[in-house]
Amino acid sequence: MKVVAKTANEAMAEAMRQINPDVVAAYPITPATEIVQIFSSFVHDGLVDTEFIAVESEHSAMSACIGAAAAGARVMTSTSSQGLALMDEVLYIAAALRLPIVICEINRALSAPINIHCDHSDTMNVRDSGWIQIYAEDSQEAYDSVIQAMKIAEEAFLPAMVTADGFILSHAMQRIDMLEDEEVQAFIGEHKSPYNLLDIYNPITIGPLDLQDYFFEHKRQEADAMMKAPEVIKKVADEFGQKFGRKYGLVEEYRLDDAEYAIVVIGSTAGTAKDTVDMMRDKGHKVGLLRIRVFRPFPAEEIVKALKNVRVVGVMDRADGVNAYGGPVFMEVRAALYEEEKKPDVYSFVYGLGGRDVKPVDIERVFQMIMDADKGKKIDRLNYIGVRE
Amino acid sequence: MKETWKELPIGAIIKEPGSSKRFETGDWRTERPVLDPEKCIHCMFCWIYCPDSSIKVENGKMEGFLYEYCKGCGICADVCPTKAITMVREEV
Amino acid sequence: MGVIDIKKIAKTEQLFAPGHRACAGCGATIIIRQVLSVAGKDTVVGFATGCMEVVSTIFPYTAWEIPFLHVAFENVAAAISGVETAYRALKKKGKIKKKINFIAFGGDGGTYDIGLQALSGAMERGHDMLYICYDNGAYMNTGIQRSSATPFGAHTTTSPAGKKIPGKMQWRKDLTEIMASHGVPYVAQASPAYYQDLMQKVEKALSIEGPTFIDVLSPCPLGWYYATKDTIKIAKLAVETKYWPLYEVDNGVHRVTVKPRKFKPVEEWLKMQGRFRHLFKEENKWMIEYIQKELDKRWERLLKLEEAGL
Numbered sequence: 001m002k003v004v005a006k007t008a009n010e011a012m013a014e015a016m017r018q019i020n021p022d023v024v025a026a027y028p029i030t031p032a033t034e035i036v037q038i039f040s041s042f043v044h045d046g047l048v049d050t051e052f053i054a055v056e057s058e059h060s061a062m063s064a065c066i067g068a069a070a071a072g073a074r075v076m077t078s079t080s081s082q083g084l085a086l087m088d089e090v091l092y093i094a095a096a097l098r099l100p101i102v103i104c105e106i107n108r109a110l111s112a113p114i115n116i117h118c119d120h121s122d123t124m125n126v127r128d129s130g131w132i133q134i135y136a137e138d139s140q141e142a143y144d145s146v147i148q149a150m151k152i153a154e155e156a157f158l159p160a161m162v163t164a165d166g167f168i169l170s171h172a173m174q175r176i177d178m179l180e181d182e183e184v185q186a187f188i189g190e191h192k193s194p195y196n197l198l199d200i201y202n203p204i205t206i207g208p209l210d211l212q213d214y215f216f217e218h219k220r221q222e223a224d225a226m227m228k229a230p231e232v233i234k235k236v237a238d239e240f241g242q243k244f245g246r247k248y249g250l251v252e253e254y255r256l257d258d259a260e261y262a263i264v265v266i267g268s269t270a271g272t273a274k275d276t277v278d279m280m281r282d283k284g285h286k287v288g289l290l291r292i293r294v295f296r297p298f299p300a301e302e303i304v305k306a307l308k309n310v311r312v313v314g315v316m317d318r319a320d321g322v323n324a325y326g327g328p329v330f331m332e333v334r335a336a337l338y339e340e341e342k343k344p345d346v347y348s349f350v351y352g353l354g355g356r357d358v359k360p361v362d363i364e365r366v367f368q369m370i371m372d373a374d375k376g377k378k379i380d381r382l383n384y385i386g387v388r389e
Numbered sequence: 390m391k392e393t394w395k396e397l398p399i400g401a402i403i404k405e406p407g408s409s410k411r412f413e414t415g416d417w418r419t420e421r422p423v424l425d426p427e428k429c430i431h432c433m434f435c436w437i438y439c440p441d442s443s444i445k446v447e448n449g450k451m452e453g454f455l456y457e458y459c460k461g462c463g464i465c466a467d468v469c470p471t472k473a474i475t476m477v478r479e480e481v
Numbered sequence: 482m483g484v485i486d487i488k489k490i491a492k493t494e495q496l497f498a499p500g501h502r503a504c505a506g507c508g509a510t511i512i513i514r515q516v517l518s519v520a521g522k523d524t525v526v527g528f529a530t531g532c533m534e535v536v537s538t539i540f541p542y543t544a545w546e547i548p549f550l551h552v553a554f555e556n557v558a559a560a561i562s563g564v565e566t567a568y569r570a571l572k573k574k575g576k577i578k579k580k581i582n583f584i585a586f587g588g589d590g591g592t593y594d595i596g597l598q599a600l601s602g603a604m605e606r607g608h609d610m611l612y613i614c615y616d617n618g619a620y621m622n623t624g625i626q627r628s629s630a631t632p633f634g635a636h637t638t639t640s641p642a643g644k645k646i647p648g649k650m651q652w653r654k655d656l657t658e659i660m661a662s663h664g665v666p667y668v669a670q671a672s673p674a675y676y677q678d679l680m681q682k683v684e685k686a687l688s689i690e691g692p693t694f695i696d697v698l699s700p701c702p703l704g705w706y707y708a709t710k711d712t713i714k715i716a717k718l719a720v721e722t723k724y725w726p727l728y729e730v731d732n733g734v735h736r737v738t739v740k741p742r743k744f745k746p747v748e749e750w751l752k753m754q755g756r757f758r759h760l761f762k763e764e765n766k767w768m769i770e771y772i773q774k775e776l777d778k779r780w781e782r783l784l785k786l787e788e789a790g791l
Contacts (some may be wrong), residue, residue: 022567022570022571022574023563023566023567023570024558025563025566036566049574050570051566051567051569051571051572051573053562053563053566053606054561054603054606055559056598056599056605057598057599057602059559059599060556060559060562060602061557061559062596063553063560063563063564063599064559064560064561064562065558065563066552066560067550067559067560067561067562067563067564067565067566067567068525068553068563068564068566068567068570069563069567070550070563070564071525071563071567071568071571072567072571072576073567073570073571075563075567089553090552090556093552093553096400096401097400097401098399098400099400128545133589135422139749141453142775157399157400177392179404184755194482195398195402196398197398197525197548197550198525198547198548198564198567198568198571198581199566200522200523200524200525200579200581202404202549203406203545203546203547203549204402204403204404204406204548204549205402205403205406205545205548206402206539206548206549206550206551207401207534207538207549207550207551208401208402208403208538208539208540208541208551209534209535209538209539209540210401210540211540213391213538214391214397214537214540214541216394217393217394217397218394218397219390220394220402221395221397221712224394263566264590266774282467283661286586337404345607358777378524379527393648396762398718401540403538403541403543403678405541405543406498406543406545406546406547407498407544407545407546408500408542408543408545409498409500409537409542409543410498410499410500411500411542412500412502412542413500413508414500414501414502417505418505425503429489429756432487433487433488433491434487434488434648436491436714437487437490437491437511437514437515437518437643437654437676438516438673438676438713439511439514440503440505440506440507440508440509440510440511440712441499441500441503442497442498442499443502443503444489444738446492448492449488449491451494451570453528454501458499458500458536459503460504460703461505461714462505462709462710463506463708463709464511464709464710464712464713465708466710467711467713467714473773476710
């Protein structure tokens with residue numbers, strides 16, 4: 001085990017190096033570019049056996065990844081924002097073809113206007129694509145999750161994206177405990193493919209036309225894989241925790257046991273939020289935090305268990321639904337809680353779009369608002385925090 | 390009975406190569422090719438130009454047609470250098 | 482490359498099975514059969530979305546006796562470049578020993594237009610693959626819409642022969658020359674009516690290590706409006722009227738591979754197809770003259786390039 005100082009980009013690139021995939025097809029885009037650059041230098045210095053394809057667009061990147069994965073290779077790539085959006089149709093195809101591809105995704109706002117900074121609109125945009133989505137709180141988790149994702153994808157036979165917030169994590173130096181190369185190789189094991197295009201003795205047809213009589217069944221099968229994914233993710237996380245000491249789950253509860261008021265948040269904001277929780281606890285408020293680590297498959301059971309005894313919940317979304325009923329995380333959390341006899345009152349807070357900084361005072365304000373709501377003050381169900389109004 | 394979702398192979402792949410042979414397109418045609426074996430010189434032109442692989446060739450000899458697939462396009466009759474093939478209207 | 486012995490090939494296993502749902506008289510299926518007869522069993526094919534992919538792989542039926550991959554419309558070149566790269570990676574690790582051919586097929590839609598970027602990228606990167614375009618001059622699978630490969634004057638549903646505008650007003654893109662300009666080792670044009678020429682070109686392309694491209698004229702009875710039996714006749718006329726010269730660019734040098742002894746006027750080619758019917762109206766005669774002049778010019782240019790060793 002080595003202790004190093006690395007940004008999330010550097011750490012994820014290191015994880016890729018240690019995984020040593022057979023093929024990487026990638027295209028640069030801020031703020032993920034460094035991952036591709038660093039990995040390219042690994043390739044050109046002979047530090048990995050990977051065949052690297054410098055494709056001419058992200059759409060071709062994912063297309064080449066699909067071809068390579070179908071051919072039985074271990075495949076990874078990296079992108080962000082517009083690049084992820086450009087891959088959109090092919091992302092759905094990769095998931096439906098059940099290929100265990102892993103993306104190191106750096107969260108960045110979708111245009112327009114063009115903005116290179118952090119928000120979750122890019123990954124929320126593809127939440128129904130069939131990909132497993134893991135949101136890291138810090139660079140250590142990003143590094144650890146990339147390694148776990150490779151194993152998860154190859155067991156669930158679903159592709160997975162590990163996301164880290166743009167610039168906040170991707171470009172900020174943090175202390176990382178790195179594993180040894182052999183430990184990573186031992187953990188992920190031999191590559192597993194759902195099928196093999198290159199087996200010319202058993203030729204298969206991949207990607208047929210599926211008409212009204214079969215399409216629905218194939219889609220139901222894909223949904224089933226996503227339903228079985230939480231078990232796979234937990235199993236891999238447990239194994240990782242046992243071997244390397246760092247524990248992960250589908251969600252992370254922070255001081256929720258006796259909390260009356262809670263915030264739900266995804267990604268790096270959780271770090272700031274945890275500090276705010278501590279600060280407010282010191283003042284005597286019974287507050288807590290739920291961080292959702294795995295957004296797809298959606299951990300409804302874990303969320304309900306964590307929140308059902310809380311009085312009021314504020315869900316913070318770093319992506320807007322543009323007059324959907326609240327942000328995406330809010331909608332899904334609320335839907336999960338709907339069944340419960342006794343359930344908290346839930347409010348939506350859209351924040352941090354385009355890298356708008358979120359400070360402890362902003363999170364304190366969210367807590368204040370939901371506490372006021374509990375005391376009978378009329379609060380809007382859907383709110384924006386941190387925008388100049 | 391068509392398969393349930395649990396019975397289908399992963400990822401909608403088709404595992405049986407050439408399974409289209411189970412789908413007979415012969416009922417599409419309105420004309421059928423008829424061979425005059427006397428005139429046939431076994432040049433294989435009909436074979437190389439048939440869109441539906443429906444020319445039966447055995448041991449280098451043209452033996453006839455796979456009527457279960459032949460769509461009656463008439464290309465074989467058109468390319469045959471000795472006019473050994475004629476297109477005849479199908480009767481109901 | 483040796484002479485293609487059709488009798489010998491007729492004895493080999495057919496890798497494209499009957500029972501597919503292509504139209505009667507479809508040119509593209511003839512092309513596929515000729516290509517696979519040369520490529521053989523150790524071949525992996527990729528297809529762009531389009532007629533061929535749709536008619537040959539309707540779940541649970543597949544006409545393919547070899548591995549087949551379809552991803553989307555515009556990315557077969559990228560997908561196959563990924564397959565080829567995986568092959569090299571796995572071969573390097575000793576996990577695969579056999580030599581496998583990689584052939585990407587696209588219609589003119591998925592090649593000239595929406596697929597051009599992926600094709601250009603894959604060719605530029607130097608992957609060891611053959612790209613074959615079955616060029617029927619329109620987006621046929623969606624019901625005959627114009628593509629940049631549609632010939633000047635042709636009627637399609639998005640370039641109809643109307644009262645004001647008589648068909649497509651742009652000359653077709655010369656993709657073969659565009660691919661030659663990419664500097665890949667081998668580029669060619671072929672027609673299924675000249676099976677010897679086509680199959681020799683495929684054999685040559687597959688023997689070369691590196692990216693290769695062949696544009697094949699693919700007559701379409703439905704889109705071109707002609708009787709199904711005339712597919713090969715029309716594929717031959719295209720060459721005899723200079724519409725579709727059969728040539729190759731081998732290591733950057735142009736060589737015409739089929740030189741008809743006597744050329745026919747382009748009217749012979751045009752009058753066989755309903756999509757050009759409106760050209761024979763008095764007010765549109767200028768279009769036929771223009772086409773003939775352009776074809777003559779382009780043929781002369783090709784001959785000059787060949788003569789100059791360029």
